[in-house]
Every structure is written in C-alpha cells, then in structure tokens.
Amino acid sequence: MSSPFAAYLHFLRVAYLTLCDKNSRGAFTARAPDHYAGKTIFACVFGHLATLVMIAIALTGGIRGLSETAKLVALTLPLFLVLAWETLYVERHESLVGIWKRLSAESEAEQLKRFKRVSRFVWGSYVAFLVGMGAIAARAILEHRASLSS
Numbered sequence: 001m002s003s004p005f006a007a008y009l010h011f012l013r014v015a016y017l018t019l020c021d022k023n024s025r026g027a028f029t030a031r032a033p034d035h036y037a038g039k040t041i042f043a044c045v046f047g048h049l050a051t052l053v054m055i056a057i058a059l060t061g062g063i064r065g066l067s068e069t070a071k072l073v074a075l076t077l078p079l080f081l082v083l084a085w086e087t088l089y090v091e092r093h094e095s096l097v098g099i100w101k102r103l104s105a106e107s108e109a110e111q112l113k114r115f116k117r118v119s120r121f122v123w124g125s126y127v128a129f130l131v132g133m134g135a136i137a138a139r140a141i142l143e144h145r146a147s148l149s150s
Helices: 004-023 033-060 068-091 096-104 108-149
Strands: none
Touching (some): 004 033, 033 108
8 A cells, every 4th residue: 555545445445345245144134235334434434534623623612703604514515525535436446346356255264353343443433423522522511611710
C-alpha cells in the first residue's frame, strides 16, 4: 500500500466482503447481505468523519452564528459525499473480485481472525461515535455550568 488512506480503503473493502460473507451464513441470513454490509460500512465511515467533527466542535465550541440552512447543509453534504464515495470506491470497485479470491482461499483460522478484526472495527466505530457525542455533551454541560456561575 502506498499510503495510510490506501490501506484504510483496502481494509474497508475487506470488511465489506467479510460482512457480506458473514451475513450470508449462519443464523442470520439477510435477504441481501451486500446491502446490509454496505450500510454497515457506510455507517462506520460516516461515524469516523462525524466523530472527528464532534470532537472538533467539543474542543472549539463550533462556529457561532451559522444559519439553520448552513447547519443543515453542513450536516447533509458530508452524508451524501460519504455515501457516493463508499458506493463507488468500496461496494462497486473492480478490485473486489481479486480480494474475494484471496479471502476465500484463507484457512478457517485466518477467516476467524478476519471476522474478529472486522467486528472490532465495526463496534469500535460505534464506540468512537458515542465518545464524540459524549464530548459534545460534556462541552454543553460545562458551558451551561459556566453560564450559571457568571
């Protein structure tokens, strides 16, 4: 891999294929495992961006004086950009066939390690999002307490 971003993108593709495979076996068999895997990867990627933004807001207090329209655009524009990026570069990329051939040739132990790594990635993404929400809540509480004392 040439860069950390390329490694991240490759891991997202591996995670997508792993989730597709995981959702098509076992007790939970989705009607469209690739659809649910795509939603999960989208949620993780958007959660990563949202977490960074929430921590930045918590540290700086955000940009005061934005109109409601600007706030709505600031929320929805990244959502659509991540959706388009994830669909084009993760779900529909031509390298998925080659990656799947390599993944399906793995031993049971390697597949289990990959399933665990992807599960930690998904749950870690959700936990990071909750940490970002907690940072904003902490900022709001601290600002409220400061306004009461002054």
